[in-house]
Amino acid sequence: MPRQPERDLEPLGPAHQPLVTLAVAFGLGIVVDRYAPVRAEIWWLTAAATLVVWCGVWRLRWIRTAAVLLLLATAGLGAARHHLHWSVFPIDDLGRAADETSRPIVLEAVALENPRRRPAPSATPLAVFQRGDQSELDVQVVAVRDGLAWRPMSGKAELAVEGHLLGVRAGDRLRIDAMYQRPQPPLNPGEFDFAARDRADRKLCRLWADHPDAVTLRQQGSSLRPRRLLGSIRDRGEVSLWRYVAPERAGLAAALVLGSREQLDRERLEPFFLTGMMHVLAISGMHLGILIGGVWLLLRTGLMQRRTAIWSAMLLAVFYAFLTGGQPPVVRAAILVVVLCIGRLAGKPAFAFNTLAAAALVVLAANPAELFNTGAQLSFLAFGVLVWIGPRVAAWRRLPEDPLDRLIAQTRPWPRRAARALATRVAQVVATSLAVWLAVLPLAMYRFHVVPPAAILLNLVLWIPVTAALFSGFGVVLLGELFPPLATLCGAVCDGSLAMLENVILHTQQMIDLHFWTPGPALWWVIGTYIALAACAAFPQWRPSRRWLAAAATVWLALGLAPPDSGFRRPASFAGESRLLHAAAATILPTTKAPEQVNCTFIAVGHGVSVLLEFPDGRTLLYDAGSLGPPTSGGRAIAAVLWSRGLRHLDAVVLSHADADHYNALPELLERFSVGVVYVSPLMFDHQTPG
Numbered sequence: 001m002p003r004q005p006e007r008d009l010e011p012l013g014p015a016h017q018p019l020v021t022l023a024v025a026f027g028l029g030i031v032v033d034r035y036a037p038v039r040a041e042i043w044w045l046t047a048a049a050t051l052v053v054w055c056g057v058w059r060l061r062w063i064r065t066a067a068v069l070l071l072l073a074t075a076g077l078g079a080a081r082h083h084l085h086w087s088v089f090p091i092d093d094l095g096r097a098a099d100e101t102s103r104p105i106v107l108e109a110v111a112l113e114n115p116r117r118r119p120a121p122s123a124t125p126l127a128v129f130q131r132g133d134q135s136e137l138d139v140q141v142v143a144v145r146d147g148l149a150w151r152p153m154s155g156k157a158e159l160a161v162e163g164h165l166l167g168v169r170a171g172d173r174l175r176i177d178a179m180y181q182r183p184q185p186p187l188n189p190g191e192f193d194f195a196a197r198d199r200a201d202r203k204l205c206r207l208w209a210d211h212p213d214a215v216t217l218r219q220q221g222s223s224l225r226p227r228r229l230l231g232s233i234r235d236r237g238e239v240s241l242w243r244y245v246a247p248e249r250a251g252l253a254a255a256l257v258l259g260s261r262e263q264l265d266r267e268r269l270e271p272f273f274l275t276g277m278m279h280v281l282a283i284s285g286m287h288l289g290i291l292i293g294g295v296w297l298l299l300r301t302g303l304m305q306r307r308t309a310i311w312s313a314m315l316l317a318v319f320y321a322f323l324t325g326g327q328p329p330v331v332r333a334a335i336l337v338v339v340l341c342i343g344r345l346a347g348k349p350a351f352a353f354n355t356l357a358a359a360a361l362v363v364l365a366a367n368p369a370e371l372f373n374t375g376a377q378l379s380f381l382a383f384g385v386l387v388w389i390g391p392r393v394a395a396w397r398r399l400p401e402d403p404l405d406r407l408i409a410q411t412r413p414w415p416r417r418a419a420r421a422l423a424t425r426v427a428q429v430v431a432t433s434l435a436v437w438l439a440v441l442p443l444a445m446y447r448f449h450v451v452p453p454a455a456i457l458l459n460l461v462l463w464i465p466v467t468a469a470l471f472s473g474f475g476v477v478l479l480g481e482l483f484p485p486l487a488t489l490c491g492a493v494c495d496g497s498l499a500m501l502e503n504v505i506l507h508t509q510q511m512i513d514l515h516f517w518t519p520g521p522a523l524w525w526v527i528g529t530y531i532a533l534a535a536c537a538a539f540p541q542w543r544p545s546r547r548w549l550a551a552a553a554t555v556w557l558a559l560g561l562a563p564p565d566s567g568f569r570r571p572a573s574f575a576g577e578s579r580l581l582h583a584a585a586a587t588i589l590p591t592t593k594a595p596e597q598v599n600c601t602f603i604a605v606g607h608g609v610s611v612l613l614e615f616p617d618g619r620t621l622l623y624d625a626g627s628l629g630p631p632t633s634g635g636r637a638i639a640a641v642l643w644s645r646g647l648r649h650l651d652a653v654v655l656s657h658a659d660a661d662h663y664n665a666l667p668e669l670l671e672r673f674s675v676g677v678v679y680v681s682p683l684m685f686d687h688q689t690p691g
Contacts, residue, residue: 019357025071029078040083047076082368093155095204098182109139114231115165125690126664135165160208171221178209187604190640200369240480244491249498257473259283259324271509276455285333329379335359352387385439433459445520469497519643521560608661619651626662635668
């Protein structure tokens with residue numbers, strides 16, 4: 001019987017990867033409960049009733065109806081899990097007694113982690129107050145002092161202490177004299193919601209103390225607690241990195257290997273952010289993939305048998321996920337590694353999207369609020385694109401199908417074959433990097449308001465120093481106290497690799513400065529974009545022709561470039577202030593026609609002033625730009641309002657006088673927006689101050 005010609009494999013549909021559909025249904029249930037919350041009991045009863053009906057329908061072999069019912073039950077479970085995590089807190093949770101007014105409190109709590117030390121920001125004359133070093137840690141409240149008596153209390157909280165908090169480890173029982181307050185929701189449109197972030201971690205209040213003496217150790221925790229053991233390993237690893245890596249780059253090494261970015265100030269992180277390389281310093285699946293891949297190749301050289309090497313890779317993946325804090329990106333990668341290893345042990349293949357969906361279900365079951373976390377969204381999105389484009393890019397390496405062309409290609413001189421293989425490999429990496437960059441761009445524009453094209457080529461250039469720094473840094477963590485000579489060698493390799501990495505990023509950011517600030521697209525456009533991309537990937541048979549696809553993409557991009565809606569009601573204008581500001585604006589920006597209405601927005605910057613004027617002819621004026629806090633906080637608040645209005649340009653900025661809380665945010669704005677002219681009072685520079 002003649003042999004049948006081989007055919008390309010068709011993409012596997014939902015029937016072969018059912019967990020994808022279940023993960024989507026679970027996520028939809030979470031979204032429904034976030035924006036239309038219902039009591040958890042109702043969600044549980046709905047899911048249970050749907051499952052009962054599903055059992056009967058399944059027995060009747062009504063497959064499609066049973067599938068729909070199963071998805072509805074999964075959505076109900078997702079909604080119930082989210083409601084319990086997001087909306088249900090114990091009656092004695094400390095956060096229930098907190099409000100937006102800070103109050104003193106004396107309490108006892110158990111440390112959930114070792115303190116994180118955050119260095120003081122770089123000194124700047126624009127800051128009214130210079131903040132010193134801080135220590136931060138999460139605590140579990142146990143009791144609160146009520147007069148002379150103690151009464152039980154619960155709830156998680158984040159504690160910030162001025163100075164270095166020494167002698168505290170995870171599991172220790174502490175007595176804390178501090179101030180407590182509920183996290184403040186965003187006061188301006190477009191601002192990051194820190195209160196929602198804390199609530200996602202089930203923290204309804206924050207604590208802060210002015211001195212480390214306000215925290216006293218009442219009882220040491222057990223040395224056998226997993227968090228205490230992991231915290232000790234992590235702290236020793238950081239000490240080893242600071243010992244064997246040059247001090248200028250030890251903080252980078254700790255961020256790359258252990259995810260400890262607290263030692264890096266904003267000026268150090270800014271070049272990574274503007275070049276689109278922040279993912280290098282955020283522990284993710286990339287780090288775990290590089291580490292596991294290298295260890296797997298090492299173990300398969302003959303050091304271990306195949307089965308033992310697989311178990312070692314699984315254990316290393318789980319250990320590294322816990323060591324780096326259990327963030328969703330690395331948890332997702334660890335689950336993928338475990339599933340793939342189990343598949344190899346069982347001799348069965350694991351479908352990539354099915355495995356990715358399993359990781360998503362585990363992450364969302366543990367913390368449903370991660371569905372709204374930008375870091376988790378970017379991680380799963382980037383890996384999904386890699387899974388989809390990987391087989392298509394790998395096909396470029398195949399030899400020609402025609403036997404004669406294949407023979408000709410194999411008989412060419414080896415230098416030509418090597419050059420062609422290298423060119424193909426480079427093209428694959430560039431195409432993959434471009435695909436991931438384009439896929440995450442809408443979300444990055446919406447969340448971070450920056451477009452960094454340099455990341456496409458930097459990912460190609462910097463993967464070698466990143467890999468070398470990661471392996472050598474991990475070697476320092478493991479060998480720092482066991483084999484100092486080898487740790488010294490690993491430290492030198494890590495230091496050199498990080499120096500190359502940082503120098504390339506700094507030179508790229510300074511010489512090319514290829515990044516663009518943008519208000520970003522509207523949320524509905526971002527959601528629609530990803531729904532369309534997911535539909536095209538999941539159902540290629542429904543994909544329109546290339547001509548119609550190009551036309552639809554052009555129209556859709558044109559809609560996305562339109563200014564986004566703010567989603568907030570504009571504040572009511574105050575008659576007196578508006579008339580005064582309008583009179584000043586009319587003098588500075590005379591118009592041929594008297595304006596009918598001026599929109600006046602008073603921006604919340606804390607102790608400070610900033611007012612945005614928008615004229616009917618489209619011109620804009622900003623009156624003062626400053627805050628008593630750090631210049632970055634005031635600048636971000638003002639920038640959030642401007643971006644929410646779809647603004648990229650200010651026609652004029654007026655600075656009233658030389659108090660820092662009226663002007664110190666202006667440098668931040670000048671980096672992000674174009675400004676026509678800045679007007680100052682004649683008395684502005686009468687008294688020369690450093691600011």
